[in-house]
Amino acid sequence: MNYKIALIHGDGIGPEIVNEAKKILDKVCQVYGHTFTYTNVLLGGASIDVHGVPLTDEAVAEAKSSDAVLMGSIGGDAKTSPWYQLEPSKRPEAGLLAIRKALNLFANLRPAYLYDELKAACPLKEDRIGDGFDMIIVRELTGGLYFGERKTEEQDGVMTAVDTLSYNEKEIRRIAVKAFEIAMKRRKKVTSVDKANVLDSSRLWRKIVEEVAKDYPEVTLEHMLVDNCAMQLVHNPGQFDVILTENMFGDILSDEASMVTGSIGMLSSASLNETSFGLYEPSHGSAPDIAGKGIANPIATILSAAMLLRYSLNLDKEADAVETAVQAVLKEGYRTGDIMSEGCTQVGTVQMGDLIAERI
Amino acid sequence: MNYKIALIHGDGIGPEIVNEAKKILDKVCQVYGHTFTYTNVLLGGASIDVHGVPLTDEAVAEAKSSDAVLMGSIGGDAKTSPWYQLEPSKRPEAGLLAIRKALNLFANLRPAYLYDELKAACPLKEDRIGDGFDMIIVRELTGGLYFGERKTEEQDGVMTAVDTLSYNEKEIRRIAVKAFEIAMKRRKKVTSVDKANVLDSSRLWRKIVEEVAKDYPEVTLEHMLVDNCAMQLVHNPGQFDVILTENMFGDILSDEASMVTGSIGMLSSASLNETSFGLYEPSHGSAPDIAGKGIANPIATILSAAMLLRYSLNLDKEADAVETAVQAVLKEGYRTGDIMSEGCTQVGTVQMGDLIAERI
Ligand SMILES: CC(C)[C@H](C(=O)O)[C@@H](O)C(=O)O
Numbered sequence: 001m002n003y004k005i006a007l008i009h010g011d012g013i014g015p016e017i018v019n020e021a022k023k024i025l026d027k028v029c030q031v032y033g034h035t036f037t038y039t040n041v042l043l044g045g046a047s048i049d050v051h052g053v054p055l056t057d058e059a060v061a062e063a064k065s066s067d068a069v070l071m072g073s074i075g076g077d078a079k080t081s082p083w084y085q086l087e088p089s090k091r092p093e094a095g096l097l098a099i100r101k102a103l104n105l106f107a108n109l110r111p112a113y114l115y116d117e118l119k120a121a122c123p124l125k126e127d128r129i130g131d132g133f134d135m136i137i138v139r140e141l142t143g144g145l146y147f148g149e150r151k152t153e154e155q156d157g158v159m160t161a162v163d164t165l166s167y168n169e170k171e172i173r174r175i176a177v178k179a180f181e182i183a184m185k186r187r188k189k190v191t192s193v194d195k196a197n198v199l200d201s202s203r204l205w206r207k208i209v210e211e212v213a214k215d216y217p218e219v220t221l222e223h224m225l226v227d228n229c230a231m232q233l234v235h236n237p238g239q240f241d242v243i244l245t246e247n248m249f250g251d252i253l254s255d256e257a258s259m260v261t262g263s264i265g266m267l268s269s270a271s272l273n274e275t276s277f278g279l280y281e282p283s284h285g286s287a288p289d290i291a292g293k294g295i296a297n298p299i300a301t302i303l304s305a306a307m308l309l310r311y312s313l314n315l316d317k318e319a320d321a322v323e324t325a326v327q328a329v330l331k332e333g334y335r336t337g338d339i340m341s342e343g344c345t346q347v348g349t350v351q352m353g354d355l356i357a358e359r360i
Numbered sequence: 361m362n363y364k365i366a367l368i369h370g371d372g373i374g375p376e377i378v379n380e381a382k383k384i385l386d387k388v389c390q391v392y393g394h395t396f397t398y399t400n401v402l403l404g405g406a407s408i409d410v411h412g413v414p415l416t417d418e419a420v421a422e423a424k425s426s427d428a429v430l431m432g433s434i435g436g437d438a439k440t441s442p443w444y445q446l447e448p449s450k451r452p453e454a455g456l457l458a459i460r461k462a463l464n465l466f467a468n469l470r471p472a473y474l475y476d477e478l479k480a481a482c483p484l485k486e487d488r489i490g491d492g493f494d495m496i497i498v499r500e501l502t503g504g505l506y507f508g509e510r511k512t513e514e515q516d517g518v519m520t521a522v523d524t525l526s527y528n529e530k531e532i533r534r535i536a537v538k539a540f541e542i543a544m545k546r547r548k549k550v551t552s553v554d555k556a557n558v559l560d561s562s563r564l565w566r567k568i569v570e571e572v573a574k575d576y577p578e579v580t581l582e583h584m585l586v587d588n589c590a591m592q593l594v595h596n597p598g599q600f601d602v603i604l605t606e607n608m609f610g611d612i613l614s615d616e617a618s619m620v621t622g623s624i625g626m627l628s629s630a631s632l633n634e635t636s637f638g639l640y641e642p643s644h645g646s647a648p649d650i651a652g653k654g655i656a657n658p659i660a661t662i663l664s665a666a667m668l669l670r671y672s673l674n675l676d677k678e679a680d681a682v683e684t685a686v687q688a689v690l691k692e693g694y695r696t697g698d699i700m701s702e703g704c705t706q707v708g709t710v711q712m713g714d715l716i717a718e719r720i
């Protein structure tokens with residue numbers, strides 16, 4: 001089959017890791033007889049450098065005309081990069097928020113699990129890890145505080161800044177449906193996280209999630225307050241299957257969860273709209289400190305490419321092949337520096353890509 | 361000297377742990393020749409049971425007329441307690457929010473540190489702990505999303521809920537000053553946490569914090585995004601000295617930090633206004649599952665009483681004596697169940713109170 005894939009190389013280590021993921025996609029084409037046509041789309045710092053803004057209408061149109069988008073990482077070193085001299089709405093991250101909205105990518109899926117081979121990298125003690133953990137965070141991505149009205153004003157000589165957290169029932173329902181659908185294919189447990197003891201938006205969240213739950217009688221639904229969830233991720237991460245939450249809580253909790261695994265360089269993510277279209281990117285950032293050194297771990301991006309094959313192109317067999325190849329390389333003891341441990345063989349970005357490609 | 365102390369026994373294990381803290385205060389009176397007069401103030405579930413509401417004007421007046429308030433913990437089991445049949449504004453937690461506002465307790469200080477004696481209870485691996493950690497979270501407590509306007513409305517048949525996150529520069533300045541003052545007595549580092557790459561309120565936060573920092577040239581100021589901070593607390597908690605942040609972020613991060621120590625049953629907190637007046641409470645909750653069993657750890661409440669002596673009554677020597685007594689009991693190997701480890705002697709709530717009192 002023929003597919004059109006938009007590549008956003010992005011900033012920092014982005015270009016290096018996207019190149020390796022493309023290498024994997026090319027190998028998939030070769031082995032399974034597909035044709036992928038790639039287009040390059042500029043976003044973030046790379047777009048600022050060329051166009052002066054972090055996202056152009058042309059970039060959005062190009063992304064929209066593809067079957068899926070594969071992205072590296074966005075942004076630079078906020079302390080030193082000239083991008084951060086610009087006003088906030090013109091910085092790299094503003095481009096990321098804008099493309100999520102423009103493509104209606106309301107469902108952000110972030111798996112966080114502990115690889116058996118990488119238990120040494122997990123910051124938690126053995127007895128906390130128990131039988132390991134394997135959860136997925138389903139984060140609402142186009143609503144809430146990040147997209148509400150905001151203003152900064154002076155009144156009687158005092159500056160006041162206001163952000164607005166708003167959700168309507170449709171926005172809540174569609175993300176809840178995603179979470180329950182995913183739970184049906186997993187261990188059938190949804191933990192919905194909110195702050196319903198304080199916020200109106202959380203109370204509506206809880207009500208709608210309960211309504212949606214009625215359509216999934218096999219799934220166990222549990223509600224958890226966000227402060228408690230931040231504790232439980234450290235205390236007993238094995239209790240979670242699917243965590244369903246709003247934009248800001250999802251931002252915080254998914255980063256915490258990925259760090260709890262100890263291998264953030266391994267974690268992929270997908271941002272989906274109501275169709276099969278989606279944007280796929282590693283959970284980690286652009287790591288400007290190691291950009292260009294050839295040592296970045298490309299696995300999170302490669303696994304994001306696997307998610308792309310599975311969710312947007314419906315190529316399950318091909319996705320399985322990529323994931324199996326990653327597992328094989330880990331089992332054989334190859335590691336990039338970030339996940340290196342005793343007795344393993346340390347390799348660079350390109351070599352890791354080659355090793356995985358060879359096993360497809 | 362004579363002081364008037366308001367006691368809020370609260371719900372769940374609250375009465376048991378407040379009794380032990382009172383025992384300690386009584387011992388302090390005896391040894392150092394003070395007189396403490398106690399009044400009981402109802403808040404939360406205990407107030408609902410008597411008055412039908414979680415906080416009365418009389419309770420606020422009584423608290424205000426005291427030199428300081430010592431509190432247990434508020435709330436019950438949200439799944440089973442009849443309090444949670446009430447509408448949100450009438451539930452136990454609403455009383456807690458209301459008393460914070462009524463007493464203008466804008467500065468919430470939550471120490472989180474790793475006791476040498478309790479390293480076994482820390483969920484992190486030895487190599488992550490490094491030289492240990494000792495931080496204090498300074499959380500703004502009367503602004504932001506928790507106290508903004510909110511509404512839930514139907515428009516064209518669709519329900520929408522809105523919460524508002526608002527901060528003015530005065531609110532930011534006074535909490536920033538607290539954080540820098542505290543940092544001056546510690547390791548002189550402030551990490552201000554926000555989401556300035558997205559929120560207007562965070563940008564104003566950052567601007568005002570930077571202004572305040574100019575008055576404290578000896579203190580190193582660093583800004584950190586909230587999602588990154590949620591990661592760093594797991595990855596490398598030793599990097600933090602004072603974390604300064606707004607209400608909701610502080611709620612989430614302080615709970616995460618307390619869990620990272622592994623000994624949430626040991627952590628005290630203070631909520632202060634612009635004078636020396638304050639409300640002191642353990643960082644942990646009301647643990648309804650173990651209420652009345654005599655096994656709750658009273659140390660967080662006892663250390664909160666020590667903070668009360670230090671911050672509100674200016675009795676440093678007495679506060680030191682309480683803290684030293686707690687350390688001594690730990691060194692001698694006494695533990696409540698939550699912090700029990702091999703080779704130690706397990707004791708109950710009352711016995712732990714007695715042991716500490718004896719050492720003052
Ligand atoms: C860069 C930033 C705006 C973004 C977010 O907060 O959504 C990032 O942290 C993420 O989680 O993808």
Ligand SMILES: CC(C)[C@H](C(=O)O)[C@@H](O)C(=O)O
Binds near residue numbers: 198
């Ligand atoms: C009970 C709740 C309203 C409260 C808060 O979120 O402030 C609690 O979690 C706390 O942190 O003291």
